[in-house]
Amino acid sequence: MKENSVTLKAGELPCRLTRARAAAFRASGQLPPVKEPAKQQNQKQPQLRANPKRAVSDNACLQRKKRAVLQDVTNVFCENTYRSCFNSTKIQGKKSKLAMASRINVSKVAPSAAAQQHVRVHCKTKSFPEPGLKSEDASCSINSENNALIRLSVKESGKDDKTHASGISPLPLISQKKAKKCSPFPIALRDPEIANIDDDNEDPQLCSLYAADIYNTLRVYELARRPNPNFMDTKQHDITQSMRGILVDWLVEVSEEYRLGLDTLYLTVYLIDWFLSRNYIERQRLQLLGITCMLIASKYEEINAPRIEDFCYITDNTYTKVEVLKMESQVLKSSGYQLFAPTTISFLRRFLQAAQASSKSPSLELEYLANYLAELTLMEYSFLNFLPSTIAASAVFLAKWTLDQSKHPWNPTLQHYACYKASDLKTTVLALQDLQLNINGCPLTAIRSKYSQDKFKCVGSLSPPKLPETMF
Known part of the structure; x- marks a missing residue:
């Protein structure tokens, strides 16, 4: 073979050293034989590549690099x-360690x-x-x-x-x-007459750990984001209070038609009042404002909001899609793109939870009746003079009195969480009872018909006795 006949010049190494060439070198005496270990005689030897930049001596020995064994992965x-x-x-x-010390640059962040x-x-x-x-x-x-x-x-x-x-x-x-496990119940609240409604840490939707901070923040924002209660006299000259009531009564029916939540309805009425307190509008465009505010509130609150075409259809196509989009832009600019605002329903859930805390079992009748009374205030323009938290507390007060006249409806637990005394609610509760009894003969019946159904336990047909002055 040609590989066996190759001779090695003095001081010269081939580019590739094969086993045939190595055998030829050992036969010629130019390369001393290398004895293989006894354990590796039957193993396949790896091919070696010579480095042309480094001279190979006769005593060169290649060792396998040792690595630590991973015992548990x-x-x-x-x-x-x-x-x-x-x-x-x-x-x-x-x-x-010495080699890495010169290359490591310790970061100030991590x-x-x-x-x-x-x-x-x-x-x-x-x-x-x-x-x-x-x-x-x-x-x-x-x-x-x-x-x-x-x-x-x-x-x-x-x-x-x-x-x-x-x-x-x-x-x-x-x-x-x-x-x-430490209880989040403050020491000041450890009163046997005050029930702790924030002791349920198992339900994450109740936000028990920071519910008090949330409602303290809502108390601040209900003052900052409050519509002007006198906009009918100062800003609007083409619409009246009764027109506003008719619009809200019709929107209640629309929300029932599209099965919208209570938060959507309350936010719709809030956006209407906020826009009317800052912008003049003609009566021909009042219904357009109503469906546009409900469209915005549906996008904010609902998972599957109705389409613009649905709101145009509900008005018998009185308004076009282009008109709704234009009005939507005006409403958003008027609100500064800040759609969040605490409404009556925001506080009503908290106060109902406090009212149910003293009961042995939750009362759906109490919840439905309080919601009914709170929704009645949406149609009444005069209730813009009251804060949403005051209306919510008054609705719970009157609902408890309607269902049970044997005891006082306001207890220490409600007084603590609502931050209102019974005397603070006197004006609002009396005005709300006039709405419940329909003393003024209001012809709008959408809310009354809604809560007269069996699924709401017919709370719309309840009529309590007149509240005595001694209750406050």
């Missing part, structure tokens, strides 16, 4: 496995990859425990490139959350004991 934390794996790579870490390799965590437990509060059971130390040692505990992290001087942000603790 699961996601389950194990203290013994973690320590054994850490010790197996400890020798390699010391060898590469630790680098090299710094994270030197994180040592000491835990007393062998599995991930539940979150807790005690600091003596958790600590961690971080070794950075400059051998600075940082010790972090729960006590230290609670005092100062700033970044440490070394530029490495503190890492979260891993081992902590389970904390005792």
